[in-house]
Amino acid sequence: MNYKRLFLLLFIVTIIWSQVPSSMFAEDSRAVNNNGIIDLRILETTDLHAALVNYDYYQTKTDNTIGLVKTASLIHQARSEAINSLLFDDGDHLKGNPLGEYLVRIRGIQKGNVHPVYRAFNYLEYDAITIGNHEFNYGLKFLNSVLKGVKMPVVNANVYSVKENKPYFKPYVILKRSVVDKQGMEHELNIGVIGFMPPQIMRWDKANLEGKVTARPMVESAKEFVPILKAEGADIIIALAHTGIDSEPYHPETENAVYYLSQIPEIDVILAGHSHSVFPGPTFKELPMANINEGKIKGKPVVMAGAFGSRLGIIDLKLEVKDGNWKVVNSTSFTRSIADETGNPLVKTDKKLFKLIKPAHQETVDFLKKLGL
Numbered sequence: 001m002n003y004k005r006l007f008l009l010l011f012i013v014t015i016i017w018s019q020v021p022s023s024m025f026a027e028d029s030r031a032v033n034n035n036g037i038i039d040l041r042i043l044e045t046t047d048l049h050a051a052l053v054n055y056d057y058y059q060t061k062t063d064n065t066i067g068l069v070k071t072a073s074l075i076h077q078a079r080s081e082a083i084n085s086l087l088f089d090d091g092d093h094l095k096g097n098p099l100g101e102y103l104v105r106i107r108g109i110q111k112g113n114v115h116p117v118y119r120a121f122n123y124l125e126y127d128a129i130t131i132g133n134h135e136f137n138y139g140l141k142f143l144n145s146v147l148k149g150v151k152m153p154v155v156n157a158n159v160y161s162v163k164e165n166k167p168y169f170k171p172y173v174i175l176k177r178s179v180v181d182k183q184g185m186e187h188e189l190n191i192g193v194i195g196f197m198p199p200q201i202m203r204w205d206k207a208n209l210e211g212k213v214t215a216r217p218m219v220e221s222a223k224e225f226v227p228i229l230k231a232e233g234a235d236i237i238i239a240l241a242h243t244g245i246d247s248e249p250y251h252p253e254t255e256n257a258v259y260y261l262s263q264i265p266e267i268d269v270i271l272a273g274h275s276h277s278v279f280p281g282p283t284f285k286e287l288p289m290a291n292i293n294e295g296k297i298k299g300k301p302v303v304m305a306g307a308f309g310s311r312l313g314i315i316d317l318k319l320e321v322k323d324g325n326w327k328v329v330n331s332t333s334f335t336r337s338i339a340d341e342t343g344n345p346l347v348k349t350d351k352k353l354f355k356l357i358k359p360a361h362q363e364t365v366d367f368l369k370k371l372g373l
Contacts (some may be wrong), residue, residue, distance in 0.1 A: 036321040038181050038189070041082035042238065044305050044313030045071055045089045046273035047132070049096020050103075051308040052120055053361045054349065057098040057368060064345040066308040068120055069357075070338040072350035074312040075124060078336070082316075084179040087124065090273035091132025091197065091242035093117050094146070096308075102364045104138050114149035116360040121150060123356055127175055128153040130195030130240035132274060136205040140212055155195035155240060158221035160214050168213050169195075171221075172229050189319075189326065192234025194225060197242040198255045198274065217252035218243060219260050226266045235326040236268040236319065244275030245297070245304065247288050259287075262300040268328050269301050269315055276307035278335055295333020303333040311335040 045068070054067030064070065079085050094100055094117055109115055114122065121129065129152060135143055147154055157171035172194040179189045199215035222239070229237055244256030254260065258272045277283055279302055280295040289298045295315070296302065305313035318330040339345050 036181055036185075036187070038084060038179050038187065038319040038326075039082065040179065040189075040317045040319055041078060041085040042269055042271070042303075042315040042317065043075060043078055043085060043087040044271040044303055044315075045075075045087075045093075045309065046091065046242075046271070046305050046313070047096075047276055047307035048089070048093040048117070048309050049134070049307065050094060050100030050117060051097060052099065052116060052357045053354065054345075055361065055365075057364065060365070060368070063343075065310055065339045065343050067338070067349075068309045069349045069354045070345065070347055071309040071312055072120075072124060072353050073347035074336050074338060076350070077347075078312060078314055084177075086127045086175070086177070086191065086238075088193070088238070088240055088271055089121065089126055089129040090240050090271050091130045091195075092134045092273065092307075093121075093129075093132070094143075095134045095137045098368060099361060099364045102367055103360060104142060106367060107360075107363065109142075109146055111145075115146040116357045118146060118149045119356055120353055121152065123353055126152045128155060128173060128193045128240070130155050130242055131169070131197065132242040133197055133201045133204060136201055136208055139208045153193070155193055156197060157194050157225045158196050158199065158216045158218055159201070160216060162212055162214055171195075171225050174229070174232060174234050190233050190235045192226075192229040192232075192237040193240060194222070194229060194237065195240040195242070196221060196257070196261070198257075199253060200255055218254070218257045219250065219264070220252065222261055222264050222267065226264055230266045236317075236328065237266055238269040238271065239267050240271050242273045244277060245272060245279055245284060245287065245302070258302060258304075259297060262298045262302065267300065269317070269331075270297070270303075271313065271315075272302055272304035275304070277304055278306045278311060279304040280333055281335075294331070296331070301328070301331035301333045303335065305335050309338065311337050 051066045052068045056063040153173040156169040159168045161168045175191040177189050196218040202215050245258045246256035247259050250260045280292045301315045303313035305311040315333045319326050320329045
């Protein structure tokens, strides 16, 4: 053996090794730590009430504090900031202004045509939606007809068919999505999505619903279906909860049940609505066990994005694999507004979306003019 050559080789290796920056090893360490960590952004619209355009039909003028054509710009922006994102609507989107009324009472939705609200949702590629109590105001026949135009799952777990004694809508869905972790590696994530609404619909819309459907309590329905959803392979579970936030003692007829849905262990995220409030926000600063800075209730990420498209709700999740299961290890909830406090626009109009819904909008404006309104 040539010991001189071996010694020389070891000496050279030692010199080269000493010149390697220590930062390389720190990066390697971070690579190991970040492997399997996913950032996932959840986006919410809620209580749009047919406010597709930034227009006040009652005062016949532009209103930049409302309108999905404005919220859409926030959606595009929020998506561009995230590698992985999902978009949901939390209900009460068909009725609430003259546009919604005109489409039902005057023009109607002809067979094969897509309701402008759902045309907008299809364009924006929502991942799933739930329905709110006001979706029943025009009757089940109308609702069933227009829902044929949606290209995403529609979920609700607590409205039951009287005839069949089973959920009237699909109670939940598991979305299989390819997501990318911090190292650029792809993973398949099974995202469970379930929907709820206030059982008071049986009083509010008795004429449309009695004898056709029944509504069960939200929390009890969640306790029934959420474990099933988990057993079927959902890695995380998102509740599209068309219900508000209140810490009053729970009872089966509770209208605003987010506070109690947050107690269900398997629910990871709650998208709230119905009450037109903003969470996180100062309205809820005295709410027990609420973290306004992080947007959490009882440790669960919650968001509620006001109404009429005025805001976009955003929840940023950090997911990590632990013992073979994905877990939410951190989260932040917040909302973004389409206008400042004085009503000045903060975002531009989505021109493509406006073009899609302009015919229905213009028809409504023209009809109101004929009535002298």
